[in-house]
Amino acid sequence: MKATLLNAARSVSFEEVADPTVKLPTDAIVKVSASCVCGSDLWHYRGINEVREPMRIGHEFVGTVEEVGSEVGTVSVGDFVIAPFTYGDNSCAHCRAGFNSACEQLGGWGAVGRDGHLADGAQGEYVRVPLADGTLVSTPEPPQASMVPSLLTLSDVMGTGWHAARMARVERGSTVVVVGDGAVGLCGVLSAARMGAERIVAMSRHEPRQELARQFGATDVVAERGEEGVQIVRDMTRGVGADAVLECVGTGQSMQTAFDVLRPGGTVGYVGVPHGDGLPIGQMFAGNLNIAGGVAPARAYLEELRDLVLAGEIEPGRVFDSTLPLPEVAQAYAAMDERRAIKVLLQPG
Amino acid sequence: MKATLLNAARSVSFEEVADPTVKLPTDAIVKVSASCVCGSDLWHYRGINEVREPMRIGHEFVGTVEEVGSEVGTVSVGDFVIAPFTYGDNSCAHCRAGFNSACEQLGGWGAVGRDGHLADGAQGEYVRVPLADGTLVSTPEPPQASMVPSLLTLSDVMGTGWHAARMARVERGSTVVVVGDGAVGLCGVLSAARMGAERIVAMSRHEPRQELARQFGATDVVAERGEEGVQIVRDMTRGVGADAVLECVGTGQSMQTAFDVLRPGGTVGYVGVPHGDGLPIGQMFAGNLNIAGGVAPARAYLEELRDLVLAGEIEPGRVFDSTLPLPEVAQAYAAMDERRAIKVLLQPG
Numbered sequence: 212m213k214a215t216l217l218n219a220a221r222s223v224s225f226e227e228v229a230d231p232t233v234k235l236p237t238d239a240i241v242k243v244s245a246s247c248v249c250g251s252d253l254w255h256y257r258g259i260n261e262v263r264e265p266m267r268i269g270h271e272f273v274g275t276v277e278e279v280g281s282e283v284g285t286v287s288v289g290d291f292v293i294a295p296f297t298y299g300d301n302s303c304a305h306c307r308a309g310f311n312s313a314c315e316q317l318g319g320w321g322a323v324g325r326d327g328h329l330a331d332g333a334q335g336e337y338v339r340v341p342l343a344d345g346t347l348v349s350t351p352e353p354p355q356a357s358m359v360p361s362l363l364t365l366s367d368v369m370g371t372g373w374h375a376a377r378m379a380r381v382e383r384g385s386t387v388v389v390v391g392d393g394a395v396g397l398c399g400v401l402s403a404a405r406m407g408a409e410r411i412v413a414m415s416r417h418e419p420r421q422e423l424a425r426q427f428g429a430t431d432v433v434a435e436r437g438e439e440g441v442q443i444v445r446d447m448t449r450g451v452g453a454d455a456v457l458e459c460v461g462t463g464q465s466m467q468t469a470f471d472v473l474r475p476g477g478t479v480g481y482v483g484v485p486h487g488d489g490l491p492i493g494q495m496f497a498g499n500l501n502i503a504g505g506v507a508p509a510r511a512y513l514e515e516l517r518d519l520v521l522a523g524e525i526e527p528g529r530v531f532d533s534t535l536p537l538p539e540v541a542q543a544y545a546a547m548d549e550r551r552a553i554k555v556l557l558q559p560g
Numbered sequence: 561m562k563a564t565l566l567n568a569a570r571s572v573s574f575e576e577v578a579d580p581t582v583k584l585p586t587d588a589i590v591k592v593s594a595s596c597v598c599g600s601d602l603w604h605y606r607g608i609n610e611v612r613e614p615m616r617i618g619h620e621f622v623g624t625v626e627e628v629g630s631e632v633g634t635v636s637v638g639d640f641v642i643a644p645f646t647y648g649d650n651s652c653a654h655c656r657a658g659f660n661s662a663c664e665q666l667g668g669w670g671a672v673g674r675d676g677h678l679a680d681g682a683q684g685e686y687v688r689v690p691l692a693d694g695t696l697v698s699t700p701e702p703p704q705a706s707m708v709p710s711l712l713t714l715s716d717v718m719g720t721g722w723h724a725a726r727m728a729r730v731e732r733g734s735t736v737v738v739v740g741d742g743a744v745g746l747c748g749v750l751s752a753a754r755m756g757a758e759r760i761v762a763m764s765r766h767e768p769r770q771e772l773a774r775q776f777g778a779t780d781v782v783a784e785r786g787e788e789g790v791q792i793v794r795d796m797t798r799g800v801g802a803d804a805v806l807e808c809v810g811t812g813q814s815m816q817t818a819f820d821v822l823r824p825g826g827t828v829g830y831v832g833v834p835h836g837d838g839l840p841i842g843q844m845f846a847g848n849l850n851i852a853g854g855v856a857p858a859r860a861y862l863e864e865l866r867d868l869v870l871a872g873e874i875e876p877g878r879v880f881d882s883t884l885p886l887p888e889v890a891q892a893y894a895a896m897d898e899r900r901a902i903k904v905l906l907q908p909g
Contacts, residue, residue, distance in 0.1 A: 304800045305824050310848050313824030378850070451653045475654050475662030478852070485845050489838040496834050496854040499659050501727070503827070503850035 214335025215540045218265045220258030221548075223541040228267070231339035234328045236280035239343035241292060245363045246272040246333045246557045247531070248543045249296075250393045251484060256544050259486070267321035269334030270296040271366035273359060276347075283343045290349040293517065294340060295509035296320070296367040298330060301345035312506040316342060333366075334540055334557060348513040350521065360528025360556055361520045364398065368554070369516055369527040370509030371482045372398025372459065376406055378503040379455035379480025383407030388444055388472050389429070391459030392420040394530040394554040395482060397427055399457040401527055404428025405519070412444055412453070414468070420553060423529060437464065441471040453477060458504075463487025473500050480504045536560030563684025564889045567614045569607030570897075572890040577616070580688035583677045585629035588692035590641060594712045595621040595682045595906045596880070597892045598645075599742045600833060605893050608835070616670035618683030619645040620715035622708060625696075632692045639698040642866065643689060644858035645669070645716040647679060650694035660857040665691060682715075683889055683906060697862040699870065709877025709905055710869045713747065717903070718865055718876040719858030720831045721747025721808065725755055727852040728804035728829025732756030737793055737821050738778070740808030741769040743879040743903040744831060746776055748806040750876055753777025754868070761793055761802070763817070769902060772878060786813065790820040802826060807853075812836025822849050829853045885909030 214228045231240055246269050254260040255268070276290045286292055299306060299314030306314050318324035321332030324341055331338040340346055354362060361369075372395050381387055387403040389396050392415030403411050404427060413424035416434040424432060433443050445452060452474030458466055461483025469479045470491055481504040494500065519525045533552040535543050536559070543555035563577045580589055595618050603609040604617070625639045635641055648655060648663030655663050667673035670681030673690055680687040689695055703711060710718075721744050730736055736752045738745050741764030752760050753776060762773035765783040773781060782792050794801060801823030807815055810832025818828045819840055830853040843849065868874045882901040884892050885908070892904035 304798075308823070308825055310824040313847055378848075449653075474657070475659040476657055481845075485841045487841075489841055492834045492836075492838055495851075496830075498662055499727075499852075499854035499857075501850070501852035502844075503848075503852070505845040505848035508848075 212336040213538070214332060215268055216265045217255055217262055217268045219262050221256060223256070223544050225538050225540050228335070231331050231337050233278055233280045234339065235326060235341065236282035237342050237344065238280045239276055239283055239286060239340045239347065240278040241272070241274040241294070241338050241340055241347070242277045243272045243274040243333065243336060243338060244559065245359050246537070247363060248334070248547050248555050248557070249367055250395065250547070252544070253548055254484065256548060267329070267332035267335070269332040270320040271363060272333035272338060273363050273366065274338070277337070279343060285344045286347050286349050291353045292347040292349045293362050293365050293513060294333070294338070294347055295370065295513060297509070298340060298342055298346040299510065300342050301510060306345070309508060309511045311508040311510040334537065336537070336559065346510065348517060350517065354521070358520060360531045361526050362517065363556065364394070364527040364530060365509065365513055365516045365520070367509055368394040368530060369398045370512045371395045371507040372457070373402040373512050373516065374507035375399045375457040375459055375480040375482040375504060376402035376455070377480065379457055379478045381406045381408050381455045384409045385454045386410040386448060387455045387457065388412045388414065388453040389457045389459065390414050390465050390469050391483060392417060392424060393459065396457070396459035397423055397530050397553070398527050399459050400424050400429050401427040401525060403457065405525060412447065414440055417550070419532065423553070426529070437468070441468055444472040448474070455480065459483050461486050467491065470494060470500050475499045477501065478503050482507055530554045531556040534558060561685040562887070563681060564617055565614045566604055566611055566617045568611050570605060572605070572893050574887050574889050577684070580680050580686050582627055582629045583688065584675060584690065585631035586691050586693065587629045588625055588632055588635060588689045588696065589627040590621070590623040590643070590687050590689055590696070591626045592621045592623040592682065592685060592687060593908065594708050595886070596712060597683070597896050597904050597906070598716055599744065599896070601893070602897055603833065605897060616678070616681035616684070618681040619669040620712060621682035621687060622712050622715065623687070626686070628692060634693045635696050635698050640702045641696040641698045642711050642714050642862060643682070643687070643696055644719065644862060646858070647690055647695040648859065649691050650859060655694070658857060658860045660859040661855040683886065685886070685908065695859065697866060699866065703870070707869060709880045710875050711866065712905065713743070713876040713879060714858065714862055714865045714869070716858055717743040717879060718747045718750070719861045720744045720856040721806070722751040722861050722865065723856035724748045724806040724808055724829040724831040724853060725751035726829065728806055728827050730755045730757050730804045733758045734803045735759040735797060736804045736806065737761045737763065737802040738806045738808065739763050739814050739818050740832060741766060741773060742808065745806070745808035746772055746879050746902070747876050748808050749773050749778050750776040750874060752806065754874060761796065763789055766899070768881065772902070775878070786817070790817055793821040797823070804829065808832050810835050816840065819843060819849050824848045826850065827852050831856055879903045880905040883907060
């Protein structure tokens with residue numbers, strides 16, 4: 212089969228690699244029907260996270276089960292399945308508590324796992340899925356093509372935006388600020404709206420993203436950044452601050468903004484991989500400014516979000532503003548890197 | 561009147577100072593019937609927080625109202641009252657949300673406030689109380705002498721331990737670890753027990769404090785510190801970690817221990833003034849290890865805790881293992897500094 216390789220910073224190729232096979236009786240092989248590029252892939256693409264040798268990449272995919280090992284019981288050949296951005300057993304103490312991203316058997320796509328075998332990257336034609344019963348969630352029947360983009364977002368960005376809102380304790384009537392207008396931030400807006408937030412301020416300075424934020428439920432958009440943006444949001448809340456802030460970027464500045472617009476006793480729900488200089492502990496302590504979050508347990512939310520998508524209640528797939536054939540994956544990276552696209556969907560070419 | 565002055569590191573005196581008077585119609589004058597020395601006073605006493613000039617000190621007191629300004633309506637001359645360790649209006653947006661420690665009119669004892677006048681330190685004979693209606697809480701009748709120590713803890717240490725447990729989201733059935741065996745940590749144990757925790761591990765290496773922790777509801781005591789202590793707690797929880805951790809110290813090591821024993825998705829409730837090097841953000845993000853807390857809104861909990869004390873449901877006053885006449889306040893500081901006493905109660909001499 213063919214799959215994507217990130218060879219070095221800004222060097223992406225689509226090449227012949229070994230076909231995946233069932234290695235363990237708990238494995239499944241999935242034929243990928245849609246995958247995509249993630250903002251977190253860009254940390255590697257841009258060389259911020261070092262690329263020491265060519266790596267298989269991509270961690271978001273949906274597809275059809277082609278083959279299952281002898282111990283796989285919850286999915287069958289022919290099922291349409293959604294995979295979360297990490298795999299695991301969905302049965303250990305951490306998974307049972309809803310924190311699958313801390314699974315005792317946790318593994319990541321595109322890397323050799325604890326089982327000694329490669330779990331393929333998602334930006335390829337096929338993927339070997341370890342622990343298939345714990346990892347994959349199927350749909351009752353093959354979905355309409357129009358549903359596929361939204362189901363694909365459940366792999367990562369929608370589950371991650373949902374996690375930010377959950378961890379920030381958004382509830383009916385909340386005033387919420389979303390820092391970050393990437394796909395995760397936009398899904399955070401959608402999640403906060405779904406959870407009943409009364410006021411949702413999207414901090415975004417890109418016109419098409421502002422527009423999508425409004426469609427997803429943002430009541431206000433603030434284009435200014437840094438201290439200027441903070442002052443505008445504080446004025447909007449009559450100096451009190453927001454009940455909940457979703458931090459969906461991960462830089463030092465975005466995290467500082469998140470705390471600066473939060474009210475005492477409120478919570479920053481953060482899901483952007485932290486690349487800043489730490490947390491402002493003195494400010495946090497003085498103001499009872501709390502923080503909760505981390506790597507999203509996308510698997511924990513899959514069934515609930517799948518049902519919302521299939522019922523037409525949410526349409527997170529609108530974050531995809533571009534579609535390319537998988538063999539043109541290098542162009543997808545370039546488009547996202549240059550912010551010409553919010554998120555690019557990749558289809559078999 | 562006479563009051564305590566901290567002149568420089570390790571120099572405490574009890575001296576004649578100006579008698580307080582009603583300066584504003586919202587003031588009350590309280591005759592102090594009990595005060596005490598706080599662990600946080602020791603940050604100054606030990607010179608860790610700089611003492612630039614002689615300062616009035618003490619922020620925990622109960623007493624009897626001697627005089628009220630013309631606009632004071634909720635307390636009357638002769639009332640027995642409890643004061644929280646900060647004063648405020650109890651009516652602004654932050655107070656109404658239960659975060660009185662972020663009150664828009666917040667002030668501290670022993671310092672000149674926003675109103676331009678001194679609010680006396682609590683380790684003295686009388687205190688001018690600004691914003692008396694928002695600050696003071698009275699008892700239905702003068703309490704029995706045996707109740708006074710417990711009511712005094714509501715000024716700070718019991719309210720602060722309660723806050724740690726609340727922010728850590730302790731609930732019925734929780735497994736809780738309490739880091740710190742000072743008065744706040746011990747009150748944290750008592751709070752967790754009251755909130756229905758099933759297992760409470762007190763990390764303490766001092767025999768009398770271990771004993772009191774057990775009396776307050778600790779089911780286990782771990783004397784080891786650092787990595788050794790962490791391993792013991794992790795083994796106790798079969799490698800999973802605690803649902804909630806109360807961080808009641810504020811050093812870098814105690815904070816690290818708190819995160820190291822926490823389960824993914826759990827929360828560190830922290831109330832020790834942070835004196836460490838920041839937070840382990842990478843570890844927190846990877847494990848969804850959350851943190852909530854800060855300066856306790858003691859005022860928000862006063863009525864509820866007062867009623868529990870008066871009903872005999874909790875007896876936090878047992879943290880006082882020593883009583884001294886107020887004029888001997890310097891000895892109280894020395895005893896706490898040298899850990900000869902957990903907490904010293906000061907009575908009019």
